[in-house]
Amino acid sequence: MQQQAKRFQLKRERKQKRAAKLKAGLLLATALITLMTGCSSGNNNQSNNSADANSSNTAAADDAGNAATSDNSGKSSSESTTNDSGSSSNSNSSKSDSSSDSASDSKSDSTASPDKPAADDTGSKDAHDDSSNSQYDSSQPGQLTAGEWDDLGEWKKWKKLLQGNEGADNESYWSMFPENRLEVIVTGGGKPVPDADVSIVDEDGETVWEARTNMDGEAYAFAGLFDEQGTRDTYGVVVESGNSEKRYENVPIPRDSALKIELNETAKIPTALDLMLVVDTTGSMEDELNYLKTELKDVVERVGQDNGQQLDIRVSANFYRDKNDLYVVRDFPFTGDIDEVVKQLGQQKAAGGGDFPEAVDQALENAINEHKWSNDARARLLFLVMDAPPHHDRKVTKHMHELIEAAAAEGIRIIPVASSGVDVGTEYLMRFIAAATGGTYLFLTDHSGIGNGHLKPAVGEFEVKALNELLVDVINRYTS
Known part of the structure; x- marks a missing residue:
């Protein structure tokens, strides 16, 4: 919660800075327009020049606002928690519906x-x-x-990222805890089996997670993805494709390596x-x-x-x-x-x-x-x-x-x-x-x-x- 409060504070400060820069740009544009209008002698060429200056300075004011929205774009993810959240929020607020949406x-x-x-x-x-x-x-x-x-x-890198403060905060914020993952590789006749059903089952026979294999015969299943308190250590795994079915028991999740399952028939692609x-x-x-x-x-x-x-x-x-x-x-x-x-x-x-x-x-x-x-x-x-x-x-x-x-x-x-x-x-x-x-x-x-x-x-x-x-x-x- 403390980190979330810090993010909202940074977001508010960023919004204020952007507003100040935009205001300064608009004041500059107004001053220049006034100056050039005062110098006009009324001929057509000077009138055209004044119009051009108006357009140019309005664009300059817009550029000042745009620059303020991206001044943190070079920061790392952990350093720029409000890098774009503030500008996006402002963008959503300022870019309201067109006349047909009003x-x-x-x-x-x-x-x-x-x-x-x-x-x-x-x-x-x-x-x-x-x-x-x-x-x-x-x-x-x-x-x-x-x-x-x-x-x-890049699962090891992902798990390491989740172990940091930023990762842990976002796991809690979204109530998603993906550490308990099982990789399953399904083959038939020595070839990958695509679109096979993979189910994770608990000791009561309840299905915990379902997935389907990709063209490489790989599927990823999760135990307790939405449960911060963790889950039991082992599960049953059921794989089905066409008329083939294989069942495994006491499969640990997470597992150090992929669970490889060979079906009895070659799959139709x-x-x-x-x-x-x-x-x-x-x-x-x-x-x-x-x-x-x-x-x-x-x-x-x-x-x-x-x-x-x-x-x-x-x-x-x-x-x-x-x-x-x-x-x-x-x-x-x-x-x-x-x-x-x-x-x-x-x-x-x-x-x-x-x-x-x-x-x-x-x-x-x-x-x-x-x-x-x-x-x-x-x-x-x-x-x-x-x-x-x-x-x-x-x-x-x-x-x-x-x-x-x-x-x-x-x-x-x-x-x-x-x-x-x-x-x-x-x-x-x-x-x-x-x-x-x-x-x-x-x-x-x-x-x-x-x-x-x-x-x-x-x-x-x-x-x-x-x-x-x-x-x-x-x-x-x-x-x-």
Whole structure:
């Protein structure tokens, strides 16, 4: 609690500094405009010059505010607990709904009909139409930069991080304790068995955790993930695939090495690939959303072109905001029509929000439980693009736990993509979710120069790539 209080204090101080810088910039702009207006002789050229000065100084004032939001971007994760949380919160507050969203407070929390035109998508000006961003082209893919960190593959480093004060605080804050993990590797006929069911069972026969294997025959199961008090030492493990079943007893969790299970038959390799995009479209995403749409459209098209002959690809695009916004969740069903998904992505705009947390749990509830995922699939991938956490109360936290458990059981691998504004607590939550569902953690970086500052993640050495290239690499890895 003491550390949380310190974070809120730093966040408040950062907000005050930003306001002071913005005020100074605006005063400077006003003074310069007044000076140049007074010097005007009334001819057309001088009038044009005065207008140019007005535009230039307004941009300078904006730049002063933007600089204040990213002055801590070079700090490490542990040093910059409020690096972006403060700026994101301010962004959510200052970037309120457009005129078409301003009446949304009177609307009830509901899921918009997929075929209903978006009221906030008309008449609003793109954030990147401004000439100050002319060095970037939001219609061209390959501009956003990103990195990846797989905690399941770097488990010792992840456990060491969780043993520190920051890790322990976030485990307690989110009520997630992933230390008791079991890795299971399933083969049949000497080859990996994908999409096999793996269950962890206690002494009473109750199922503790369920997961499904990936294309390498690997699955990760957890005992007591949401229980800080710990669990019993040994469990039963049941693996099922097709007509084959194997059962083990007295398996310790955690276990020093992977539990390797050989089934009696070679598995059939599924051809289905379910690819879902769940994107935060609140106002704080405005600085990057146009670029994200372009990158995601490019990824969807490339995956279809590269694998369309070998895989049965279905894609679903979904968008969310928060309660009292124009919509809470705007969802579209899985479809094999790639062009339709590209169109759906292109129609979205950023608006709404107003505070830092968003309706993440409701978005995941819709994504996991209200869509028809394939029964047998080579991979079920859910890319969760976000910059803010869910609301933090006991009911929402419990709901998040239930959704993470359901995703793991269905073999839905959640792959978070952290955008600008993500704070330390949100980073930990995203990494908890990824590890629990067999996913990996992706994060945008400052190397592109696009958007507000991005939190420096608490990870080891990683390669910086174009976001679209990284997403395609990740999809190919999970499907081959």
